[in-house]
Amino acid sequence: MLAGALLAWAGGAQAASLTVGFSQIGSESGWRAAETTVTKDEAKKRGITVKIADAQQKQENQIKAIRSFVAQGVDGILLAPVVATGWDSVLKEARDAKIPVILLDRDIDPAGKDLYLTAVTSDSVEEGRVAGTWLTKTVGDKPCNVVELQGTVGASVATNRKKGFDAAIAPHANIKLVRSQTGDFTRAKGKEVMESFIKAEGGRAICAVYAHNDDMMVGAIQAMKEAGLKPGKEILTVSIDAVPDIFKAMAAGEANATVELTPDMAGPAFDALKAYKEKGTVPPKWIQTESKLYTAADDPMKVYNSKKNLGY
Template sequence: MKKKFLGLAAAGAMLLTLAGCAGGGTSAGSSEGPKPVDQLVVGFSQVGSESGWRTANTTDIQAAFKDAGIELKFSDAQQKQENQIKAIRSYIQQGVDVIAFSPVVETGWDAVLNEAKAANIPVVLTDRAVDSADDSLYESFLGSDFVEEGKKAGQWVLDEYKDSTEPVKIIQLEGTTGAAPAIDRAEGFADAIKGDDKFEVVASQTGDFTRAGGKQVTEALLKSNPDANLIYAHNDDMALGAIEAIEAAGLKPGVDIKIVSVDAVKDGMQALADGKINYIVECSPLLGKQLVDIVEQINDGKTPEKRIITEETTFTKDQAAEALPTRQY
């Protein structure tokens, strides 16, 4: 207990010195009118570094702020909400101009966000949303629209089979059960194809967003549904697993069984360029530039849109081959 208290005291002392560094803890914020861009300080708290996608997200944000000449204070929460709350509190203490963060979980943010509001520091959410009744606690939420991603995948399927009169049997590889991207991507896809009776999702199982999961599920489902025409995977990794399973069954991925997936990570793009995946809907981690724009808008006293969707595209085989050499993640 005593040790813990000492630890807290030490952390507190550190915060005080940090606040000193930031210029006497002057509370900044939109109320004081625009500051020169090179005097802006933004605090960003990242979820962690659990995947290549996340690493690309971090690098892009850091690069974008460097290019814009805005100082970025960065902290990695290592998947823990308590770390993130600590980081946000320390940013409040330091009196940064804008706080941005990707919440580890959806709930439990009201207290610390109220503190930020009281200190008059605007908060921007990136990539993930918070679940709070009071949406005045944050300025804007910048991130992908997973439902839209599912719709784009479904739209491609509609176009691909528009001349076909035969029924199209679809296997869906879902993401982790209960995860927002898995729920929304399934919803958007179902929405897009529901108008036409020839499309039928014959099996839908979770592959947990992993290659091993995608492979094992596809192996089993191809045996019980040997007449499947198309696989819709909620991410590239599961699609890559599915490719192996299709090849092991003596079929040609992309030809005998078509594959559409979401993400556009490097390995997925390579498979698309090789013709093993037919179409990929991008879910981009590169939102640094848009985040800088939001920060500048806030600094100019403007109110950014409450919900900003990451600029994302889709890839066909040729587009993938073209984009591959410069792909960052």
């Protein structure tokens, strides 16, 4: 039945005339802005018309956008899902209209896997594991109380980044996660939550901060500095995304490590859609992107200059 549904999507428009709708979560982070910019650039390279709908971090807006794209009869839909559940009904509507859906940078509930063509994502569990492994190696046997800034509650990427980090530190009894709270992937919320952690724990009782994205960490760094603490020195930092501003913080000695999440999810997605439309080639269910650890040893200003014009 799945094969039949997939084949029903194939055929039709050629790549040069493709029109693709993109339901983007919003602009909650620098990485998200870069993803939008890179998506436009990758579409232009391929002669694809891309229509972007900003959901402002609300699932109901994404559902409305998908229904609008279906009504417009687009050739494909890219979806960066704000949360993992609640997509079955609208994705069935897209399938019934023979419009393939490709997920970008986040997955959805496993029950919906027959409702999309492929997912272009990193391994977000691995991202958390890489972050946690860096911390265990850096701390060694020293006692270390860690506070965690989680991403949006219900987002698969937040769940998985926590899962990977927890698994990495679990064998190390000297490392304890003492506080964990959502910062909604934003700088402002990251700063606010970090202020509450400092008040609750006492700043110098905190050994390290783990943030599910760099934007929350940038906010947390500001909170630490305002509290008279020295982030990157007195308090270790490790976060995920590798946005330009975290490299500026590294260069200033105020951040220690980040795990890269490439903003180019759309390039592989467009290529998969093109092959599917032109040849009926069904892509693998998961197209995985690379996760790379950066530290202050990686010439942070050089990395910053290579990223600063990508739209972050």
